[in-house]
Amino acid sequence: MKHFFSIGAFCLLLALAIPANADIARPKPSPSPAQSPQLPKMVLHTRLVVVPDNKAWEARLQITQSSLDELRAALGNTPGNDSTAQRIAHSTTRTIMAGVFMFLSLSFAGVWLARSMQTRSQKAIALMLFGVAVIGAAAMMTQANAGPPGSYYWKKLPQNLTKGAPTSGGVDIEIVPDGEVGSSGMKLILPIKPE
Amino acid sequence: MERTANIDMATWRADMAAPAANRQLNIRAFASILIACACGSAFFASWLPLQFSIVTVFLFAGPHNWFELRYFLSRLPVRFGRSRNFFITAFAGIGFLSATYIALPVLYSFSLLPDHLWPTILASWNSLLLLWIAVLIWLRGKNKVRRDWSWAFPVALGLAALNWLAPEFFSLEIVYLHPLVALWFLDRHLSRARPEWLRTYRRCLCLLPLVLGGMFWQLSRTAALPDDNGLFWRITQHAGAQLLPNVSSHALVTTHVFLEMLHYGVWLVALPLIAPLGRTKNAQSSSARAIWRVRAVPVARHPRGFPKLVLAALAFGVFLVAVLWFGFAVDYATTRDVYFTVAIAHVLAEAPFLLKML
Numbered sequence: 001m002k003h004f005f006s007i008g009a010f011c012l013l014l015a016l017a018i019p020a021n022a023d024i025a026r027p028k029p030s031p032s033p034a035q036s037p038q039l040p041k042m043v044l045h046t047r048l049v050v051v052p053d054n055k056a057w058e059a060r061l062q063i064t065q066s067s068l069d070e071l072r073a074a075l076g077n078t079p080g081n082d083s084t085a086q087r088i089a090h091s092t093t094r095t096i097m098a099g100v101f102m103f104l105s106l107s108f109a110g111v112w113l114a115r116s117m118q119t120r121s122q123k124a125i126a127l128m129l130f131g132v133a134v135i136g137a138a139a140m141m142t143q144a145n146a147g148p149p150g151s152y153y154w155k156k157l158p159q160n161l162t163k164g165a166p167t168s169g170g171v172d173i174e175i176v177p178d179g180e181v182g183s184s185g186m187k188l189i190l191p192i193k194p195e
Numbered sequence: 196m197e198r199t200a201n202i203d204m205a206t207w208r209a210d211m212a213a214p215a216a217n218r219q220l221n222i223r224a225f226a227s228i229l230i231a232c233a234c235g236s237a238f239f240a241s242w243l244p245l246q247f248s249i250v251t252v253f254l255f256a257g258p259h260n261w262f263e264l265r266y267f268l269s270r271l272p273v274r275f276g277r278s279r280n281f282f283i284t285a286f287a288g289i290g291f292l293s294a295t296y297i298a299l300p301v302l303y304s305f306s307l308l309p310d311h312l313w314p315t316i317l318a319s320w321n322s323l324l325l326l327w328i329a330v331l332i333w334l335r336g337k338n339k340v341r342r343d344w345s346w347a348f349p350v351a352l353g354l355a356a357l358n359w360l361a362p363e364f365f366s367l368e369i370v371y372l373h374p375l376v377a378l379w380f381l382d383r384h385l386s387r388a389r390p391e392w393l394r395t396y397r398r399c400l401c402l403l404p405l406v407l408g409g410m411f412w413q414l415s416r417t418a419a420l421p422d423d424n425g426l427f428w429r430i431t432q433h434a435g436a437q438l439l440p441n442v443s444s445h446a447l448v449t450t451h452v453f454l455e456m457l458h459y460g461v462w463l464v465a466l467p468l469i470a471p472l473g474r475t476k477n478a479q480s481s482s483a484r485a486i487w488r489v490r491a492v493p494v495a496r497h498p499r500g501f502p503k504l505v506l507a508a509l510a511f512g513v514f515l516v517a518v519l520w521f522g523f524a525v526d527y528a529t530t531r532d533v534y535f536t537v538a539i540a541h542v543l544a545e546a547p548f549l550l551k552m553l
Contacts, residue, residue, distance in 0.1 A: 010397035093315060098359035101322070112345050 043072045046185030056191035058150035059171040064178045067185035106133030151191035158192065202298040203530070222395050227470075229399045233459055234252035238408050241413070244445060245420060246431050248452045248457040255521045256534055257516035259540050262462045264512050265486060266380075267548050268505055273497040278551075285547035288327040293540040295320060300536055304339050318362035325351040328546055335550045357425045367435045369542070371451065374458035376545050378403075381469075383552040389469065407450065433535065477518040 046067055063071070108129035153169030160167040171188075181187035225531040238249050299316065302308060308316070329351035336344025358365040378400065385393045422428040422436070422444070430438075434451040438445035449547045467486050487511065489495045520529035 093357050094318060094362075098319065098356045101352050101356035101359060105349045105356060108352060109346075109349035112343075112349060114347075116343055 001120055004177050044071050046070070049181065049184045049187045051187060052192040054191075056151070056189055058090050059154055059169060059191055060174055060189040061171050062174045062176045062181050062187040062189065063177055064181055064185055068175055070185075091142040103133050106130070149191075151193075152189050157190065184193050205391055222392055224396060226399055227396045229396070230402065232459065233399075233402065233406055236456040237410055238455050240449045243450050244303060244448040246429055248448060248455070248526065249426070251452065251456055251459060252531060253520075253527070255463060256538070257279070257461045257519040259462040260538065261509075261512040261516050262467060262486075263541055264494075265509065265545070266462075266466060267526060267544060268492050268508065269492060270548050270551065271494050273494055273500050277338055280545070281331065281338065281551075284327070284330055288331070289543045289547075291475055292320070292324055292327065292543055293537075295323075296539045297536055300532075314362050317366060318359045321358045321362055321365050322355045325355045330534055331550055333452055335553065346409050356512075363438055367438055370433065370435070371454060374454035374544050375544075377458045377461035378547065378553070380545070380549060381465055383549070384466060385469070386553075392469075407453070410453065411446050414449055415443055418447045419444045420448055422496055426531075428533065429528055488492070 044067075078163045107131055110126045110133065111156035113129065150170045152168065176187075248501065270276065299320070301311070329347040332344050332347035336342045336347075354365075380550055381391070382400075419436070420427065420431055422431045431444045431448055434444065434447040435442075436447055439447065489502055489506045492505050494500045495505040519530065519534060522533070
């Protein structure tokens with residue numbers, strides 16, 4: 001009888017589970033477009049002039065005000081899809097908090113090591129950890145991300161173009177008044193010295 | 196005389212060998228059941244992930260919470276003594292963190308805060324959770340002789356730093372790691388109740404990464420699951436489909452359902468049946484029945500205990516399980532959302548009780 005009751009109760013639960021699989025409307029459109037392969041989307045067609053400049057240290061992309069307005073208008077119809085790295089880079093508060101916690105973590109680790117270990121080498125490791133924490137904090141505060149000048153990366157562009165190989169490097173984007181870049185919408189100034 | 200002595204020795208050896216053989220047989224049966232359960236769960240989770248997610252949560256979510264409550268009550272001391280600060284911190288943390296976590300979706304639904312603030316709020320809550328766990332570990336270490344568990348602070352602060360970089364991913368980690376905590380509970384429980392099974396259990400645990408890796412390898416290139424209705428969409432989002440758009444939602448949901456099934460299996464089957472939860476007159480034979488006896492709980496059995504309070508807590512738990520089933524039957528999707536929000540309390544409660552077993 002007990003078994004019959006148990007089986008009956010189980011069947012009742014299963015029967016109740018069936019209507020739970022209700023075909024209700026989703027709350028909003030699917031936010032996972034990246035599950036399907038993303039195709040390049042053209043939002044604006046403009047002209048580009050590439051100019052070498054042997055006096056420049058950094059590549060510059062000059063965009064006229066009117067081209068920027070057109071670009072803005074075109075992007076207004078395109079949904080944003082920031083990557084995680086982009087979202088982190090755009091959130092100053094979160095980056096600062098992460099840095100503070102990392103500094104505290106390394107500092108506490110150094111203090112804990114110094115307290116719990118006795119030998120000189122272990123104390124040196126603890127001191128090193130603390131040093132890394134201080135340097136990390138200083139780097140975070142100064143936001144130091146200096147690297148070689150842009151001309152260093154762009155100087156191989158002619159050879160790469162001949163070989164058909166890609167070249168990557170930093171670029172500063174400038175907004176300039178209309179007419180300053182001639183009839184083109186954009187002008188790319190590259191820090192390359194003529195050979 | 197020598198022959199008689201030999202006969203006696205043979206009888207003695209046979210008597211000694213019988214329990215050892217039984218023990219070996221029990222261990223083999225235990226290992227076989229573990230592997231069969233893991234493989235069965237992996238098969239069903241891979242086959243119909245969405246359907247099994249619905250059915251397992253419907254059937255087992257509430258009961259497993261009740262069994263956890265029963266287990267925690269059996270682990271609660273009558274007087275806190277030297278662990279007073281530990282338990283005060285534990286209960287205060289569970290209360291505060293649960294209340295704030297439940298308040299978050301309420302605030303979101305009223306649109307009281309701008310959207311860009313939500314990652315910061317989420318990261319703050321995660322940081323508080325990590326610091327609470329660090330304090331608990333430190334307090335637990337203070338109760339142990341010659342143990343300094345201050346390392347918990349740098350570890351927690353390091354994790355907090357990572358959490359601030361991507362708070363959504365940190366929350367997703369909790370979703371996937373929480374089911375595994377049950378396996379740790381079982382490990383600690385076996386070390387006390389059946390230490391001879393512990394080695395076998397740990398060897399079986401080594402198979403878990405292989406099963407997970409195999410499942411992921413098989414499903415990572417499969418098509419995304421259909422999320423064209425509200426319920427399926429919620430399940431895929433819960434498994435992290437939005438945060439990990441380049442991973443097949445089939446693989447994500449399957450992995451989550453598999454881990455949840457293991458979690459429910461440990462709390463509903465393994466822990467109550469493998470070892471008795473409380474002392475009874477004929478301990479092991481009636482271990483399953485002891486679950487229903489209030490007097491089997493030390494806090495209720497002790498002369499200075501609280502039998503009525505324990506009975507009320509367990510009875511209220513049964514009532515909540517019935518309410519949950521009723522809610523699932525009436526509006527599964529909403530009840531599921533509410534359940535997974537409120538269920539943070541049991542996720543938090545596992546931390547101090549696990550630490551007390553270390």
